[in-house]
Amino acid sequence: MSQIACGAGALARETLDAILRASTRSFTVLVAALREIFDESAYARFLDRQRATSSPIAYAEFLRESEIAKVRRPRCC
């Protein structure tokens, strides 16, 4: 009886772990997607490439660099 209860408990724990892992993964992907959509990742890559830290000057430079790409990006109807 206790073996069955133990087995059931382990199964519940495994399921819970799996759900938790999947939720964490989904949340991570969601945040990554939002960061990409809102150009935060592009800014991070820019800082990486330039070996710079975030500052108003660095951000202004990033905006200058990405301006052409951004304004040429069509938004659909």
Next chain:
Amino acid sequence: MPKVFRVLLWTSISLLGAFALATIALHRGEQINAMWLVVAAVATYAVGYRFYSSFIAAKLLAIDPLRATPAERLDNGRDFVPTNKWVVFGHHFAAIAGPGPLVGPVLAAQFGYLPGTLWIIAGAVLGGCIQDFVILLFSVRRDGKSMTEMAKTEIGKVGGFVSYLAVISIIIILLGAVALVVVNALKSSPWGTFTIAMTMPIAVLMGLYLRRIRPGKVLEASVLGFVLVLAAIIGGQWVSQSASWAAVFTLTGATLAVLLIIYGFTASVLPVWLLLAPRDYLSTFVKLGTIALLAIGIVVLRPSLHMPPLTRFIDGSGPVFAGTVFPFAFITIACGAVSGFHSLISSGTTPKLIRREPETRMVGYGGMLAESMVAVMAMIAASVLQPGVYFAVNSPAGIVGQAPETAAATISAWGFPVTAAEMASLAHAVGEQTLFNRTGGAPAFAVGMAHIFSNSLGGQAMMALWYHFAIMFEALFILTVLDAGTRVGRFMLQDALGHVWKPLGRTSWYPSILFTSGLMVAAWGYFLWQGVKDPLGGINSLWPLFGICNQLLATVALCVATTIIVKMGRARYVLVTLIPLCWLVAVTFTASYHKVLNPNPRIGFLAHARQLASAGADARLIFNDRLDAAVAGVLVVLVAVVLIESTLEWARVLSGRKAAEVRETPFVMTQLALEEQR
């Protein structure tokens, strides 16, 4: 999962989808629940994605998981960046989802919910998704080349030139049409006008916050902007109740049109970071949130549809726009089923982010399915309204009359009972002076959305806030399309004019910026002005024209796709793109024929011009009709040329008179796949 379970699962999904489709198609006389539409759509999308798209990926496109994509080969951390497929999916969806899938289905609901819903579901699975998927993959295999570049290299110079012309025309007409939607939604609405006016200083504030206070923290700034927008919506109620402030923000259609034209020009010449970029972020933030909220609202509340499956207006006598169900339902709903504009996005930023070829299926085909679902939700929002209310909101004064009693009597005589008192009470509930003659689709969608939400969150007391939230959401959406579209059009003009006189092609030369922005704004502003002055409300002529342009662009995209397929030696699977191509040719050419030559003045531009001329009307109105006829006629002729060019190319390749040259970048083995295996 064992095979037997998979077979059982997919059989169940297919049967459920078929049953739901049969229910919405065959049910007559009683209201049905909106969930039938949702189930029919989701099941069909699931089957389409699982089987049809995987067939296309394997057999037609021979997708190669070992082939390196441009994102991997040309990775520069800027334009070309290998990105997680879900992230690319979100990015792609945010770019393709605009006001089109919301407005089109609301307008097409005048035929009843059935024709539009079936077209959204079937059109997406068999047409729109294929276009997006195939063009995306072909662009990936050509280092992220744009659709117009592919048209030039695969079909010839004529193809490239026509694509360019189609793109610029669609942008101009689209901007004119969607600007008219905003004007119609905001005219005589101090609450809505105040809220939208406030989004401009809010965007500037966000721009300054991002540039000076917290550089690069866009999500944070967007949340801040959203909170301020919510405050503006609440403040709008106070404005609408204050006699002095309400007078300031109660504007006529003509005044709003002028303000929008000034806004479009200003947004195009101001630095991007100050207005365009923060507005784009704010709009995307609100868009993604509201679409998710609407989806949850529909699933949780499961509203009933009051609109019948088919209305008497399938015969072409509809008040919202004139024309029979074929072809007009199919051009009214473009985004949501098949949208040529998507081919620009599938061959724009997205192909430069794709990490592995197989991911094009989820991003291209799957992204369009998600957009199609948005269109189904818009159809539900329109169909939950009482048909009498729907027609009262969407019918122009030129058809139903100016006075509320006359309009209500006309609509009731059509078999859709509504009273002036009922409309006055609804207008009061949503905080508007009147809801009669609010053409354009946005107010009807807002009333539907407010109706759905007010049944659960906050009750009737919150109806006005929900209505203005929906109006703000749509107008914000549209203004973003307006400023981004003006800029994109400006760059296209500068590219072209640079061939005539070099300095005009310099994108940073201020006189060129002012000149080309002025040209672009004047072009769409003219169509907007024409719509505002149109006694039939403008949507009647502008929206079909936009639909025709959009789907003519899809015709060009499918011509490019079919040409490449033939050259790849996959002609035996050519029906995959040829069937939607033939359908679009039938739809767009028939619709253009009707819009230009139909003898009914409510449908044909030239017949309307003749009617105005014989009545001694203003010469400007007559010119407008002739201009619309010329635009539709010229575009159809140009697309017919592309079609003939493409057909000749297929014949040359298939008969062996021309070598089948595929202009893909050479195969390079991916390193990402190997890294993933390790």
